[in-house]
Amino acid sequence: MKLIKKQIPLAIVFVTGVLTLISYYVPHKVSVDYIETLNKWENIVVAFAFLLGLISLFFSHYNKIARKGDGWGYSIFVFIGFLAIIIPAYVSGGKQMVEGVLTPLGWSYKYIYTALSGTMFAVLAFYIVSTAYRSFRIKSPQAFVLFVAAFILILGKVPLGQIIWDSALGWTGQSVSAVIEWIMQVPAVAGKRGIMIGISIGAIVTSLKIIFGIEKQYMGKD
Amino acid sequence: MKETLQKFFKIDRRWIFLLLAVTLVVPIVKPIGLPNKSISQATTRVYESLEKLPAGSFLLLSLDYDPSTRPELHPMAMALVRHAFSRNLRVGVVTYIAGSTGLIEELFAKVGKEYNKKDGTDYVILPYQPNILAVMTQMSSDLYGIYSKDRNGTDIAGMPVLKGVKTYKDMSLVVCVTGTAILDYWVAYVGDKYSVPVAGGVTAISQPGYGPYLQTNQLKGLIGGMKGAAEYESLIKQPGKGTSGIDALNLAHLLVLILILTSNIILLFVKYF
Numbered sequence: 277m278k279l280i281k282k283q284i285p286l287a288i289v290f291v292t293g294v295l296t297l298i299s300y301y302v303p304h305k306v307s308v309d310y311i312e313t314l315n316k317w318e319n320i321v322v323a324f325a326f327l328l329g330l331i332s333l334f335f336s337h338y339n340k341i342a343r344k345g346d347g348w349g350y351s352i353f354v355f356i357g358f359l360a361i362i363i364p365a366y367v368s369g370g371k372q373m374v375e376g377v378l379t380p381l382g383w384s385y386k387y388i389y390t391a392l393s394g395t396m397f398a399v400l401a402f403y404i405v406s407t408a409y410r411s412f413r414i415k416s417p418q419a420f421v422l423f424v425a426a427f428i429l430i431l432g433k434v435p436l437g438q439i440i441w442d443s444a445l446g447w448t449g450q451s452v453s454a455v456i457e458w459i460m461q462v463p464a465v466a467g468k469r470g471i472m473i474g475i476s477i478g479a480i481v482t483s484l485k486i487i488f489g490i491e492k493q494y495m496g497k498d
Numbered sequence: 499m500k501e502t503l504q505k506f507f508k509i510d511r512r513w514i515f516l517l518l519a520v521t522l523v524v525p526i527v528k529p530i531g532l533p534n535k536s537i538s539q540a541t542t543r544v545y546e547s548l549e550k551l552p553a554g555s556f557l558l559l560s561l562d563y564d565p566s567t568r569p570e571l572h573p574m575a576m577a578l579v580r581h582a583f584s585r586n587l588r589v590g591v592v593t594y595i596a597g598s599t600g601l602i603e604e605l606f607a608k609v610g611k612e613y614n615k616k617d618g619t620d621y622v623i624l625p626y627q628p629n630i631l632a633v634m635t636q637m638s639s640d641l642y643g644i645y646s647k648d649r650n651g652t653d654i655a656g657m658p659v660l661k662g663v664k665t666y667k668d669m670s671l672v673v674c675v676t677g678t679a680i681l682d683y684w685v686a687y688v689g690d691k692y693s694v695p696v697a698g699g700v701t702a703i704s705q706p707g708y709g710p711y712l713q714t715n716q717l718k719g720l721i722g723g724m725k726g727a728a729e730y731e732s733l734i735k736q737p738g739k740g741t742s743g744i745d746a747l748n749l750a751h752l753l754v755l756i757l758i759l760t761s762n763i764i765l766l767f768v769k770y771f
Binding site for chain 2 (some may be wrong): 308311312314315316318319322323326370371372373376382383386389390391393394396397399401402405406409410413414415423427430431433434435436437438441451453456457461462464465468469472
């Protein structure tokens with residue numbers, strides 16, 4: 277049992293991991309063919325993962341409706357939303373537009389998906405503005421630095437802000453664009469580069485731990 | 499006095515919502531037409547990258563955004579396609595976001611018609627693919643190994659638009675417009691590895707994160723947010739949704755600043771006076 281549940285999966289991960297890693301650096305036909313085969317397999321696995329996710333989603337919401345759990349009414353919309361896209365997609369043969377005219381799928385996309393998705397994202401703007409007023413407090417030197425940087429960036433990112441800067445601080449001889457350029461090129465890049473290097477080192481270490489079987493959490497608890 | 503001021507902190511958030519709604523709706527209904535005073539270097543670099551390509555070059559566009567980021571990203575994608583068509587470039591489109599397919603259709607139906615460009619001859623829209631890294635790697639050796647048909651199921655082999663295009667070596671430039679981290683993948687897995695020039699268009703919120711790539715020239719240029727879209731529109735001298743949306747953006751940004759300043763001034767007053 278240990279062989280099937282532990283040793284064979286670890287061996288597959290090790291062999292696949294090492295081969296893929298080597299293939300990245302070896303531009304030989306064999307490695308290219310190997311990567312091509314792996315890419316096709318990956319696509320098949322991803323397609324099944326989508327299907328699995330869909331089935332899991334349906335079961336979860338079906339159970340919620342059957343149990344009449346909290347907010348079960350919203351779960352009905354999961355099925356309505358799914359049908360509102362999948363039926364037109366089937367009818368239209370997956371095409372959204374034919375000779376410049378919207379198909380039923382194109383209609384569902386434009387008037388249901390686009391409208392809902394845009395609305396959901398737009399609502400965020402209202403919460404951000406409200407939170408900015410209620411929560412952004414300059415209580416420490418760090419918060420002050422953050423505020424000054426944000427103030428200059430927001431001001432400089434819009435033409436009206438640039439006009440205000442020029443009329444109030446034009447005498448300094450520095451345009452807000454030049455100040456923003458410096459903020460973006462020096463402190464922002466330095467910070468971002470540090471974060472990127474940290475993340476990359478972390479990702480390399482985690483990958484090596486997985487390949488060499490030190491990290492086994494992905495296999496579950498058994 | 500202090501009690502009255504403290505009441506402002508507990509103001510019903512719906513008043514702020516209303517204020518923002520008015521701030522956004524008014525300039526959309528009646529544009530103020532504020533001038534776009536400066537054009538950033540990063541946007542100019544994208545423009546110049548396209549501008550220097552000879553007619554007939556192949557431009558690969560990776561349009562990876564859905565309706566949630568449409569106001570910022572669709573105008574810049576539209577400006578890029580207009581620029582490419584005006585320069586008679588051949589355009590290929592890929593996407594790794596399922597929700598972007600309708601927007602791509604809409605974009606090419608509109609701009610293709612404006613420039614009298616034909617699907618399959620002047621541009622090709624490849625179908626959505628879910629596995630980004632597999633597709634990116636595959637396109638380095640053989641594009642047709644992963645894409646055999648376009649989004650309508652037509653065979654792409656033999657299409658005039660793809661004549662002589664098999665791998666990244668045959669592409670002159672890749673431009674990724676996205677509200678996700680897909681641009682990072684283009685830089686790391688394609689640009690750096692296969693020496694393909696990569697440029698991008700991203701949302702304003704993710705723009706600062708690409709500074710390191712711009713500095714090292716791993717990104718040939720970057721269009722950032724609605725302002726970037728407005729800048730690009732002014733570079734190609736075709737004002738569009740980016741330019742018209744900038745008024746609402748102007749006032750909304752200023753509203754945020756005013757609200758933050760007001761709340762902090764009240765805080766100081768309550769604390770020290």
